[in-house]
Amino acid sequence: MADLLPGGTHPWHVFDDSKAGHYSQLLLKRCLEDRNPLLVSMEDKYRSRALVESKGVGHLTELYHWSEDVAIDWDNLPDRCVIKTNHWSGDALFIMDNGEEPLANIHRKFRLFSRGDNRYRVIRKWRDQNGKFWPKWRIERTLRWCLRQDFPSSFEWGAANIRPRGIMIEELLTDENRLPNDWKVHVFHGKAGFIQYDIGRMGSHSQSIYTLDGQRIHQENAFWSEQNTPDEIVSILGQDTIDELIHIVERLAEDIDYTRVDMFFSEGKWYFGEFTNYHNSCHPQSTEWEELAGGLWLTDPS
Numbered sequence: 001m002a003d004l005l006p007g008g009t010h011p012w013h014v015f016d017d018s019k020a021g022h023y024s025q026l027l028l029k030r031c032l033e034d035r036n037p038l039l040v041s042m043e044d045k046y047r048s049r050a051l052v053e054s055k056g057v058g059h060l061t062e063l064y065h066w067s068e069d070v071a072i073d074w075d076n077l078p079d080r081c082v083i084k085t086n087h088w089s090g091d092a093l094f095i096m097d098n099g100e101e102p103l104a105n106i107h108r109k110f111r112l113f114s115r116g117d118n119r120y121r122v123i124r125k126w127r128d129q130n131g132k133f134w135p136k137w138r139i140e141r142t143l144r145w146c147l148r149q150d151f152p153s154s155f156e157w158g159a160a161n162i163r164p165r166g167i168m169i170e171e172l173l174t175d176e177n178r179l180p181n182d183w184k185v186h187v188f189h190g191k192a193g194f195i196q197y198d199i200g201r202m203g204s205h206s207q208s209i210y211t212l213d214g215q216r217i218h219q220e221n222a223f224w225s226e227q228n229t230p231d232e233i234v235s236i237l238g239q240d241t242i243d244e245l246i247h248i249v250e251r252l253a254e255d256i257d258y259t260r261v262d263m264f265f266s267e268g269k270w271y272f273g274e275f276t277n278y279h280n281s282c283h284p285q286s287t288e289w290e291e292l293a294g295g296l297w298l299t300d301p302s
Contacts, residue, residue: 005032007155012283023293026258027282031155038256039158042275046086046168051252052272058248058263059271065169070144072169074136080172083139085146087162090119092146094139095172095179097124105178106202120202129202143167156278173266180264184276185245187253187261188296192246196260197233198224209289214242219286237265245270258297 003014005028012024019025041047049060064081065072072083079098097103106122110131121128126135147167151160173180182198194217195210207224209217214234219226230236237245248270249261262273284290 005155007031007153009153009155010281010283013155019290021294021298022284022290023297024282024284024290026294026297027278030258031157031278031282035157036256039277040161042256042259043156043158043277044086044162045084045274046166047162048275049272055251057251059269061171061173061271063168063170066166068147068164068166070140070147070167072136072140072167077169078171080174081169082172083143083167083169085143085165086168087151087159087165088146088149092142093120094134095120095122097122097172101177103174103177103179122202153281156281158277173264173271175266180266182273183245183263183265185249185261185263186258186279186293186296187249188258188293189300190250190254191296191301192250193293193296195233195242195245197229199229212242212246214239217288217292219288222286223280223283223289241265257300 004011005013005015008014013028013031015028016022016025041051046066049063052058052060061082064078077096079096079100081096082093083096084093097106102108102124103122106129108124108129108131121132121134123134123139126133128134147165151162154160179202182196182201184196184198186193186196192212195212195214196207197210198205198207200206204227205224206227206229207222208226208229209219210233211217214232214237216229216231234242245263245265249263252261252272253259253275258277260276260279262276264271264273285293
C-alpha cells in the first residue's frame with residue numbers, strides 16, 4: 001500500500017510506467033491532476049440535469065423532488081419512483097415499486113442477511129428484493145446518514161467535491177414493465193469511441209463493449225462476465241437508434257476530453273442517466289479495452 005498515489009484508496013491506485021498510455025492509468029492521472037470544475041458539475045446527479053437540458057438532445061426523467069435535507073412527502077409520491085442522493089451511488093438508492101404489477105425483471109427471494117448482488121434496493125410493500133423490511137423511517141435514516149458522509153474516495157475529485165448535497169426523487173423508467181438495461185458510451189474529445197452494454201444489473205451482472213456499428217469487441221480478459229451478452233446489438237436497437245444514441249452522447253460530452261455517458265432506452269426514447277468520469281474507480285479493464293480507450297483518449301482529433 002506504500003506505493004498508493006496521494007488520496008488513493010484501492011490497491012490499483014498506483015502508476016505503472018509500463019502501461020502509461022493505458023486507459024486506467026490515464027484515469028489515475030485525471031484523479032491526481034485534473035481539476036476542471038466541469039467534472040464536479042457532471043458528477044453531481046442534480047446539477048448535471050441543467051447541463052443536459054442546455055444541450056437540447058435526449059430526454060430527462062421527470063424530477064419530482066429536490067431538497068438539501070430529508071423531507072419526503074410520502075403521501076404524494078407516485079407509486080413508482082427513484083429516491084437517491086446527488087453525490088452517492090449504491091447504498092442510498094431506493095427504487096420504489098408499488099404499482100399494480102411488480103417489475104417483471106426483479107427476482108425476489110427471502111435472503112434477510114444478504115446484501116445480494118446489487119446494493120440498489122427495490123422496495124415493494126416496504127420490503128426490498130431480499131425480503132428486508134424498509135419502513136419510511138429506515139429509508140429516511142439511511143438517506144440522512146448518506147448526506148452526512150463524504151464520497152468514499154476523495155481520490156475521485158469530481159465526485160468528492162459535490163456541494164450542496166441533497167435528496168432527489170425522480171421518475172422510474174421502465175420498458176415493458178421491466179427496468180431497462182444500461183447503455184453507456186465512452187466519449188473522447190467529443191467523439192464516441194465505443195458502447196458498453198450491461199445486462200442483469202439486479203441479478204447476475206454481465207457486460208460487453210461494442211463498436212459504433214454494433215459489433216462486440218473481443219476481450220481476452222474481460223473484467224466482468226460476458227455471459228448472455230449478444231454478439232451484436234444492431235438486432236436489439238437498430239442502426240438508426242444506435243446512431244441517435246451516438247449523436248446524443250457526443251453533444252452531451254462535447255465540452256470535456258473524456259467521459260462515460262450513461263443512457264437508458266425506455267419506450268422508444270433515449271433518456272440521460274448520469275455522467276461517469278472515474279469508471280470503476282480507475283480499476284484496470286481488459287487489455288483490449290485499456291489499449292483502445294487509452295489510444296482514443298491520447299488522440300485529440302482537433
